[in-house]
Amino acid sequence: MSDSRNDHDHGPTMPGRRSVLKAGVVLAAAPLVGGVASRVEAATKPVANGPFTARAYGNTSATGPLGPLQTKRRAVGPNDVLLDVLYCGICHSDIHQARNEWSSLPTVYPCVPGHEIIGRVQAVGSAVTKFKVGDVGGVGCMVDSCGTCENCLADREQNCLKGATFTYNSPDRATGENTLGGYSEKMVVSERFVIRIPPGADLAATAPLLCAGITTFSPMQHWKLSSRQRVGVIGLGGLGHMAVKLAAARKAEVTVFTTSPGKIADARRLGAQEAVLWTDTAGMKRLANHFDLLISTVPESYPMQPFMDLLALDGTFVNVGALNQLEGGLIGMSMAFGRKSLAGSVIGGIAETQEVIDYCAARGIKADVELIRPEQINQAYDRVVGKDVRYRFVIDLTTGKKA
Numbered sequence: 217m218s219d220s221r222n223d224h225d226h227g228p229t230m231p232g233r234r235s236v237l238k239a240g241v242v243l244a245a246a247p248l249v250g251g252v253a254s255r256v257e258a259a260t261k262p263v264a265n266g267p268f269t270a271r272a273y274g275n276t277s278a279t280g281p282l283g284p285l286q287t288k289r290r291a292v293g294p295n296d297v298l299l300d301v302l303y304c305g306i307c308h309s310d311i312h313q314a315r316n317e318w319s320s321l322p323t324v325y326p327c328v329p330g331h332e333i334i335g336r337v338q339a340v341g342s343a344v345t346k347f348k349v350g351d352v353g354g355v356g357c358m359v360d361s362c363g364t365c366e367n368c369l370a371d372r373e374q375n376c377l378k379g380a381t382f383t384y385n386s387p388d389r390a391t392g393e394n395t396l397g398g399y400s401e402k403m404v405v406s407e408r409f410v411i412r413i414p415p416g417a418d419l420a421a422t423a424p425l426l427c428a429g430i431t432t433f434s435p436m437q438h439w440k441l442s443s444r445q446r447v448g449v450i451g452l453g454g455l456g457h458m459a460v461k462l463a464a465a466r467k468a469e470v471t472v473f474t475t476s477p478g479k480i481a482d483a484r485r486l487g488a489q490e491a492v493l494w495t496d497t498a499g500m501k502r503l504a505n506h507f508d509l510l511i512s513t514v515p516e517s518y519p520m521q522p523f524m525d526l527l528a529l530d531g532t533f534v535n536v537g538a539l540n541q542l543e544g545g546l547i548g549m550s551m552a553f554g555r556k557s558l559a560g561s562v563i564g565g566i567a568e569t570q571e572v573i574d575y576c577a578a579r580g581i582k583a584d585v586e587l588i589r590p591e592q593i594n595q596a597y598d599r600v601v602g603k604d605v606r607y608r609f610v611i612d613l614t615t616g617k618k619a
């Protein structure tokens with residue numbers, strides 16, 4: 217992990233020997249296929265170091281639909297990687313941000329969401345060691361952090377004491393401009409925040425692991441969910457379906473709590489032992505004092521006490537879904553007598569994100585995805601809000617590119 221801002225400089229690169237991008241060098245060394253003169257020229261021509269203009273998809277007001285926008289990407293600094301974006305998942309957070317639904321994180325417009333990004337490396341800065349041109353990299357919810365606070369030094373950049381730089385709607389530490397996310401043709405990101413994607417991965421179905429995967433994996437790691445422990449997953453959407461798969465992979469006993477009768481069969485297919493409707497009072501009663509861990513992925517606040525009643529002694533309810541003010545109504549006596557905890561958790565650090573990507577690759581775990589074209593983003597948003605995603609939309613940005 218980097219220990220100072222010095223090896224972390226993204227400042228615009230002046231043309232010169234040190235700043236020459238490796239792209240041209242690596243491409244020039246690649247074997248020539250076909251031997252066509254124009255290909256030789258293309259292969260030896262270094263990719264310019266920017267800044268770049270890039271087509272992206274975003275909106276300009278909370279009520280406006282998303283559509284094509286022309287955006288600027290910063291110049292590739294010595295430690296940066298230029299990614300040609302291939303796939304980007306649609307997280308419910310994208311919707312909250314595009315529609316300015318988070319009171320403590322107001323949206324700056326234009327807003328380009330997207331933080332489940334898979335791209336091919338098109339160019340690398342002169343000091344980059346982790347990637348070469350042609351590699352596949354992933355970007356999740358963060359693109360930078362201070363790199364020096366105790367949390368960053370402990371690989372918890374998501375908890376950076378100076379504030380992590382999020383992939384969208386954050387001031388870029390290099391340029392001061394508002395960051396723009398992965399619904400875009402290109403991204404320039406510090407290599408520290410780019411995740412290696414193992415060869416052979418199903419790229420579209422791996423994209424959601426960069427947010428939905430890590431956000432549900434991290435609490436399982438922190439609260440040490442182990443085999444035969446009982447975990448409840450509340451809400452079966454993008455995060456929820458990854459939580460089920462990841463908990464089942466640990467051989468935990470998984471129960472899904474859903475408001476959608478049509479998802480009960482899916483819950484079992486994804487690896488849950490059972491699925492219980494919120495309205496099933498007999499089921500809720502039967503499961504009282506049952507769970508070691510509950511992970512709530514519901515995007516809105518709701519009365520939590522009925523679920524607190526399901527925790528066993530020392531159990532923990534981890535809210536990852538609702539990020540605005542939580543509803544009250546918790547009963548102190550119940551929390552005290554059961555020594556129960558209410559916790560929150562936000563994504564995971566970069567090392568842990570790499571870990572979940574490698575963990576899933578080794579076990580063949582991937583998201584259930586529905587690929588869409590950029591023109592379908594607004595319809596996809598409506599279906600996510602209507603609890604009708606099975607189970608992650610991923611925008612296909614490969615048109616005209618070699619995926």
Ligand code: NAP
Nearest residue numbers: 308309451452453454455474475476514515536537562563
């Ligand atoms: P999603 O795909 O929309 O899934 C949420 C699921 O919750 C829905 O499919 C639905 O499942 C249930 N649900 C939705 N509205 C509900 C309501 N009003 N009452 C009860 N249940 C409801 O969303 P997601 O992408 O998984 O994201 C979930 C939340 O996590 C979002 O708020 C997002 O911002 C947040 N998030 C947090 C982090 C973090 O680091 N903490 C990271 C990523 C996302 P059923 O049909 O099964 O009931």
Ligand code: ZN
Nearest residue numbers: 307309427428
């Ligand atoms: Zn997300």
